[in-house]
Amino acid sequence: MEFFGDEVDQMRWFAVADQRSLSGPAVHHPSELHAPPCREILITPSVMSRAARLKAEMPAAADMLEKIAGGIAVEGMESLAPVLVDAMVPFVDQLPAGSIGVVIEPEKVRTRAHDLAATNEEFLEAAWSTASNGGTAPLDLDSVLGSQAASALHAASFQSLTDTRSAALAHGVSWWSITSLATDEDLVLDIDVLNLHAREPRGYQGDVAEMLEFIGSHVRDQWRIVVATDGPGPAQRLAELFHDADIPCSRVDSLAHEPQAGIIEVTTAAVGRGFVLDGLKLGLLTEADLLGRSSAGSTKDMRRMPSKRRNAVDPLQLHAGDFVVHEQHGIGKFVELIQRKVVGSSAGSSGGDAGLREYLVLEYAASKRGAPGDRLFVPTDQLDQVTRYVGGDTPSLSKMGGADWASTKSKARKAVKEIAGELIRLYSARMASRGHAFAPDTPWQRELEEAFPYVETPDQLTTINEVKADMEREIPMDRLVSGDVGYGKTEIAVRAAFKAVQDGKQVAVLVPTTLLAQQHYETFTERFSGFPLRVKPLSRFQGAKEAKETMEGVRNGSVDVVIGTHRLLSKDFEFKDLGLVIVDEEQRFGVEHKEALKKMRTNVDVLAMSATPIPRTLEMSLTGIRETSTLATPPEERHPVLTYVGPFTNKQTSAAIRRELMREGQVFFVHNRVSSIERIAAQIRELVPEARVEVAHGQMSESRLEKIIVDFWEKRFDVLVCTTIIETGLDISNANTLIVDGADKYGLSQLHQLRGRVGRGRERAYAYFLYPSEKPLGEVALERLKAVAAHNELGAGMQLAMKDLEIRGAGNLLGGEQSGHIQGVGFDLYIRLVGEAVAEYRGEAEEKAADMKIELPVNAHLPHDYVPGERLRLEAYRKLAAAITNEAIDEVLAELVDRYGEPPLPAKNLIAVARFRVGAREAGLSDVALQGNFIRFSPAQLPESKVMRLNRMYPGSQIKPALDAVLLPKPKTARIGGRDLQDAEILEWANTVIEAIFAASPATQTAG
Structure with missing residues (x-):
């Protein structure tokens, strides 16, 4: 949303993947936007004072209520709305009189409401326990509130469908129920029943000829048919398809009237499935019904996703201390992102910002024993040479200029060529x-x-x-x-x-x-x-x-x-x-x-x-x-698994098992030592006597193991105490609690795979990753458990794909023996080497662009108030560094304007430096930098004619054959008393130098 003052100037959809506004004929930007509150319960003064009063009555939830009383939102507080908010009213009271209420499949709505109430209670219990300090197990609601208060809370949270209908009718809202179950009109006296004999249309799965034959025959038989598509593009294509088949057809923007007989009306609407009413000769068909697919995939939100991840560059999510790989210098440690002046630039007339640039500071191994680490300042226009290090174990830092890095890279390149x-x-x-x-x-x-x-x-x-x-x-x-x-x-x-x-x-x-x-x-x-x-x-x-x-x-x-x-x-x-x-x-x-x-x-x-x-x-x-x-898309009605990490306690374990048994579910208890697994099973039988417990591990006979798994499948017992034999693929939808004992000893991918064993049905699932309470947790294990707890949403596998998952993923395709080379050079650089080697074998290798160094007194950077946040600035710098053509630079500029607005002068200068880099590279230069009172251009081997022109146009220039460079006097606005050129002026001057001295002459270009 773009504002002009306090007015909304423009609204448009954008793609999450690359943050760019979506464009094209199929994209309709919204003219209005419905923005509901971020939370269902607003923390008003009355809510805060009520929470403060309730603290004494609910000691187990006191910590959570104290935060609400202080104006801090807490997960799960919405469940407390009935006791925190005054005068809650049924939602139908908010509808204007004369509205129409439609309940589709009331039986399903009742079931879903029951599930929702149960899930709501689980969420509340889980959230309270997390918010309080007394451990991480879900609490028993009755023990927290007292049974009377708990019942009142449940009753106030949800109104029955019958009560909702009565309230709606009293409020002047008409009420329709649509059900696929038959209703006996004689038994239902107070409502009017209308039986519609509708059926789902048959799908044609892409058989266009058969579909057109069916549609044509029905239109000739004077049927009224409406075809709904997800967007105007598919609607137009279908209309053309019908016209070509000589089937009467009309393309309409909306249905303002009853459908006409003997003609198809094609419109755009969000319709999931169509229907056919044979008795009324009426049909509503969707694109999916006719062609076996929908233009929008399956969900309306898909239109907001780009078809390709255009210009998708993974942002450098760097924190101080993270390891990075510089293509030339090897593995270093990221220190900070700083602004500094180009050496030799003067403030001149434009103040202290002349020659201001941003640099990445990297630390390398010390060149002398006992000395602090060497530091490398990487200009942001060379960010394409820096990647985040992913490689499993903590790497050792490279020495700048040392032979070790070159050797490591060479070995990796050789292995990559073989693979x-x-x-x-x-x-x-x-x-x-x-x-x-x-x-x-x-x-x-x-x-x-x-x-x-x-x-x-x-x-x-x-x-x-x-x-x-x-x-x-x-x-x-x-x-x-x-x-x-x-x-x-x-x-x-x-x-x-x-x-x-x-x-x-x-x-x-x-x-x-x-x-x-x-x-x-x-x-x-x-x-x-x-x-x-x-x-x-x-x-x-x-x-x-x-x-x-x-x-x-x-x-x-x-x-x-x-x-x-x-x-x-x-x-x-x-x-x-x-x-x-x-x-x-x-x-x-x-x-x-x-x-x-x-x-x-x-x-x-x-x-x-x-x-x-x-x-x-x-x-x-x-x-x-x-x-x-x-x-990457989770199935419908799948909930994320609620994940708890904490020390093992008997109380917590028994509470988790009992809560699962109360909803007639089953529990996986993972203990990965066969020698002590029977002792653990006996402990669980003692803790939860009502639970039926069995043991499974890989050292059992095949017949015994099969019988136990089949019995668990058929719900003949409640708790399966087992080793990681369940890690891969086992699908038991009734098992929705997982307890992992000694979770600190597992790898990230193992924990993620284990968690995938639960939460496969509609029930809310819980995963407890527990570690021994008596001994301290190692740093690596702590980080691993923190990662798995943080990424508990659906599809978290891709975020967890850092570290061992990324390396395993690479091994899937390339072979596990490559992991040593991946660790040596880092995952990102290794993948780049693979891409280069593959392209080389296929004869598609691109000539690698020469590394460029531009150090001129130009105030060129992204101001903090233009692109806020270090990560976003790094992302933009990296995209600009990777742009080696003017077209690619135009694309980056368009993205900056689209995301952050019109760029200020320092950002415009940064774009100008990027364009100058393209021109310098085309002229064969790799280094244009300030050197004392000169500007250095390198490499430079000039013919005699160019040397004469150089001396004539730029007196005082020096040719340095040993350095393979030409030095030109630093330009000024006037020979006597003038100031140094800077910013756009010096870039314009340098461009003129390149065109006059270094660019190939027309004769040479023609000959080439």
């Missing part, structure tokens, strides 16, 4: 071989997909379409699908497998653990029920006889899909006609298994899946060699 060569060889072999081109989707495929009980996320739909497109090509597919735990990778595998079997091919699903094999077997069997497909598992859980039968079935073709562990890769395992291999958690397989997979990749389709996020930088550098898809 890039291997990737290219595999890619070339795949491109040269001819696989099986699968046929387009069959009606059965559509039937399977429509039976999916959940709403697909936009990312899921995109990925499914990408996988199908790959399968329908002759070239063997090699795609990696990366997505956070529980984001729907299995459904993509199910649909791909079904498509392969429809074409008469067999499918192998390869998983790292026997438990995961069993889990996938259950899922695939359930999804394929009703279709003539044969799915068989093959792991340690199957006996010798069953395994032999499965292998024979795979060999003779009677088994369509086999799901198993590395046994599927053994040489004696034969398929009749293998068409697709699906690999889950590929990074968990050993070197030999990966080699076997590599051989497979050249002639069958391979779909790999990973819950470890693949960093986008790596994804981009491998574009075209290995296709990748990322699932």
